[in-house]
Amino acid sequence: xxxxxxxxxxxxxxxxxxxxxxxxxxxxxxxxxxxxxxxxxxxxxxxxxxxxxxxxxxxxxxxxxxxxxxxxxxxxxxxxxxxxxxxxxxxxxxxxxxxxxxxxxxxxxxxxxxxxxxxxxxxxxxxxxxxxxxxxxxxxxxxxxxxxxxxxxxxxxxxxxxxxxxxxxxxxxxxxxxxxxxxxxxxxxxxxxxxxxxxxxxxxxxxxxxxxxxxxxxxxxxxxxxxxxxxxxxxxxxxxxxxxxxxxxxxxxxxxxxxxxxxxxxxxxxxxxxxxxxxxxxxxxx
Numbered sequence: 001x002x003x004x005x006x007x008x009x010x011x012x013x014x015x016x017x018x019x020x021x022x023x024x025x026x027x028x029x030x031x032x033x034x035x036x037x038x039x040x041x042x043x044x045x046x047x048x049x050x051x052x053x054x055x056x057x058x059x060x061x062x063x064x065x066x067x068x069x070x071x072x073x074x075x076x077x078x079x080x081x082x083x084x085x086x087x088x089x090x091x092x093x094x095x096x097x098x099x100x101x102x103x104x105x106x107x108x109x110x111x112x113x114x115x116x117x118x119x120x121x122x123x124x125x126x127x128x129x130x131x132x133x134x135x136x137x138x139x140x141x142x143x144x145x146x147x148x149x150x151x152x153x154x155x156x157x158x159x160x161x162x163x164x165x166x167x168x169x170x171x172x173x174x175x176x177x178x179x180x181x182x183x184x185x186x187x188x189x190x191x192x193x194x195x196x197x198x199x200x201x202x203x204x205x206x207x208x209x210x211x212x213x214x215x216x217x218x219x220x221x222x223x224x225x226x227x228x229x230x231x232x233x234x235x236x237x238x239x240x241x242x243x244x245x246x247x248x249x250x251x252x253x254x255x256x257x258x259x260x261x262x263x264x265x266x267x268x269x270x271x272x273x274x275x276x277x278x279x280x281x282x283x284x285x286x
Contacts, residue, residue: 017063094145098136101149111138122146167215174211174221187213194219201230240281247273 080087095107097118108118119130121144127133135147171183179191197219198205210222221230247270254266 092140094140095138096135097138097144098130098133098146101131101134103130113138118144170212170214172210172212173219174205174208177206177208177224179205183213187217189213189217203228203230240277243273243277243280247277 076086095111096104097107097113098104103115103118108115121138122128122130122133122136125144125146127146127148132148132152133146134149137145139145171187173180173183173189173194179194181191184190184194194211195205198208198211198221201219201221203221203223207223207225207228208221209224211219212221213219216236218235223230250266250270250273254263254270257263257266
């Protein structure tokens with residue numbers, strides 16, 4: 001066998017082996033590498049490369065080495081699930097950098113971080129002033145978690161005592177011009193309904209790159225042709241406009257009638273409708 005072909009076959013084999021090993025270790029080892037996992041990952045790659053290029057070395061011996069290096073972090077992870085002390089030793093512990101708005105200089109030195117590096121980490125979190133931070137901790141993965149002071153936190157609907165509708169995940173019903181029947185069935189819609197909605201937008205299924213239905217039952221589409229513009233769903237804004245028009249008409253009727261009973265009735269119903277509008281506006285507002 002030619003040497004180049006032997007190297008190609010060895011390389012292909014170890015790509016498959018490394019892929020299987022990585023899948024076996026799980027997603028955590030990919031997204032959040034501890035120091036221990038980082039070291040074993042480098043070793044596994046080095047073994048694979050060495051055996052792939054070293055024609056005089058046994059492939060079987062290389063596979064054994066890779067399996068052993070992969071098994072060590074796998075079983076270490078199992079032990080970590082049961083022992084916090086072992087987990088802290090292997091994966092490390094979080095380090096507080098800012099507490100009660102004060103920088104913990106000793107902890108910075110312990111982790112060998114300069115103030116410039118801390119400021120850079122804060123900027124990645126869109127924080128440009130240390131005085132805005134109540135608490136910041138360097139996670140074992142190297143990420144900085146930041147909690148802003150109460151007065152600097154963004155406003156939420158709960159803080160403003162506003163009621164907002166619950167939002168469910170959108171369902172993708174069209175992908176690459178093909179209708180996805182399972183998501184349609186999940187939300188209780190049919191192909192006939194989908195075609196009707198597409199007709200309202202003036203597009204066909206074949207022209208749709210991606211079509212999704214939101215939690216309000218509205219269809220939004222992205223077309224293959226980016227130059228074409230598709231109108232946004234208007235059902236909710238139209239309903240809100242209709243309610244506001246009805247409320248305004250009731251006020252006009254109250255002003256236009258001479259009957260005290262009718263005037264009182266129109267005013268009362270106008271107030272009730274306004275209360276209903278205030279409640280549904282967060283839901284119907286586009």
